[in-house]
Amino acid sequence: METMMKNKISIREATDKDSEIWDEFVKDNSGSFYQCYKWRFVYEKQGVKTFYLMANDEKNSINGVFPFVKVPMFLNDSMHSVPIGGAYGGPLGRSGEIVTALMERMSEICVKEMVTYSNILMNPHINNTELITCCSSMKYKPIYTTENAPKTFVLNTQDYETIWKKSFNTKVRNQVRKAKKNGVEIIRNDWSMLDKYYSILVENRKKLKTRIIRREIFYKILDLFREHTELYLALYKHELIAGAYCFDFQNIRYLFDNVSIPEYMKYCPNNLLYSEMIKDACSESDINKFDFGSTAPNSSHFHWKKQYGGTPVPLQYYEKTYSPAKKLLREKTVRPRVMIRKLIWSKLVSPEQINKMSPKMRKFLEWF
Numbered sequence: 001m002e003t004m005m006k007n008k009i010s011i012r013e014a015t016d017k018d019s020e021i022w023d024e025f026v027k028d029n030s031g032s033f034y035q036c037y038k039w040r041f042v043y044e045k046q047g048v049k050t051f052y053l054m055a056n057d058e059k060n061s062i063n064g065v066f067p068f069v070k071v072p073m074f075l076n077d078s079m080h081s082v083p084i085g086g087a088y089g090g091p092l093g094r095s096g097e098i099v100t101a102l103m104e105r106m107s108e109i110c111v112k113e114m115v116t117y118s119n120i121l122m123n124p125h126i127n128n129t130e131l132i133t134c135c136s137s138m139k140y141k142p143i144y145t146t147e148n149a150p151k152t153f154v155l156n157t158q159d160y161e162t163i164w165k166k167s168f169n170t171k172v173r174n175q176v177r178k179a180k181k182n183g184v185e186i187i188r189n190d191w192s193m194l195d196k197y198y199s200i201l202v203e204n205r206k207k208l209k210t211r212i213i214r215r216e217i218f219y220k221i222l223d224l225f226r227e228h229t230e231l232y233l234a235l236y237k238h239e240l241i242a243g244a245y246c247f248d249f250q251n252i253r254y255l256f257d258n259v260s261i262p263e264y265m266k267y268c269p270n271n272l273l274y275s276e277m278i279k280d281a282c283s284e285s286d287i288n289k290f291d292f293g294s295t296a297p298n299s300s301h302f303h304w305k306k307q308y309g310g311t312p313v314p315l316q317y318y319e320k321t322y323s324p325a326k327k328l329l330r331e332k333t334v335r336p337r338v339m340i341r342k343l344i345w346s347k348l349v350s351p352e353q354i355n356k357m358s359p360k361m362r363k364f365l366e367w368f
Helices: 016-028 039-045 096-113 129-137 160-167 170-181 191-208 215-224 262-267 269-283 300-306 324-332 334-348 351-356 359-366
Strands: 010-013 049-056 062-071 078-081 117-121 151-156 185-188 229-236 239-249 252-260 289-291 311-314 317-321
Touching: 010 096, 016 049, 016 062, 039 049, 039 062, 039 215, 049 096, 062 096, 078 096, 096 117, 096 129, 129 317, 151 300, 160 269, 170 269, 185 269, 191 215, 191 229, 191 239, 191 252, 229 269, 239 262, 239 269, 252 262, 252 269, 262 269, 269 289
Parallel strands: 078 117, 252 289
Antiparallel strands: 010 049, 049 062, 062 078, 117 317, 151 289, 151 311, 185 229, 229 239, 239 252
16 A cells, blocks of 8 residues: 655555665664564564655655564563664654654554554664654654663774773773683684584573463575674583673674673683674774663663773663553553563473464464
């Protein structure tokens, strides 16, 4: 379905044939890595309904894009600009008028799909003034105050020696030295160790009582975005003890999924991992920012990332309610659902069961 604007801009659903021009537009307009078209294949693999809107002018030139997905939950279907559960999303357009048109088209889809609420994410690396104005006019409300908002730390990747001396605190520098002295070794892009890395990731998420990413989804992401991915692995006596990977897109290195084996933490492998990832970013002429990723304020992860000297940047999310009754139900059942979620993902469901589970059963369990 197409929507026409007064200045002859049409809004339509993008197809896979549009993927190249879509990504070119994202790159040319300071979009984020998570607005790239290939993420559509990741969500569709999970059985999630996707909407990838494209705004074209009368010459068929692209003027805006907006990727979002419908998340099915029991009594609480919702619409989310991608990525689900993170920042760096929302509509991307050449003008405020185009951003507004994309948002209005999303609203029409929300009504048609009978969602309870919709959620808009903001990319912290661009100016969101026009998008915030649009959200306010369409009765979206910010979910967080500035003080309570999740934050990412952003480190400007200048000369590494300067970062080592002035950004890293004394504890980090000492622990990096300790890791090296203990014989911890960092290797890059050894994809033969990905199975072992994934097993550590699963164990870490079980301890944190968070949802475990399915094996096929994990591998699909790294396969689709291999050209953007740098895999870092920490070895001790030839044994994998920690790891992380980064997505390099445009001028930003995005940190993702740092995992480790607890009994080896005395060797400080994560400090050495971070140091090497930052050092490599400094050596890349086209990378000028290291983004540590979304973190809850005052959490242990927040304080861990803070010690590397990046600037904390608040992340904002805007939400609009379409069904107040269902929203009330969602809010009133938060506590029991959290308890059930912890029980399911830490005690009752094994990684093997998750990978063999039917899509319908996974959707039901993921409601909690």
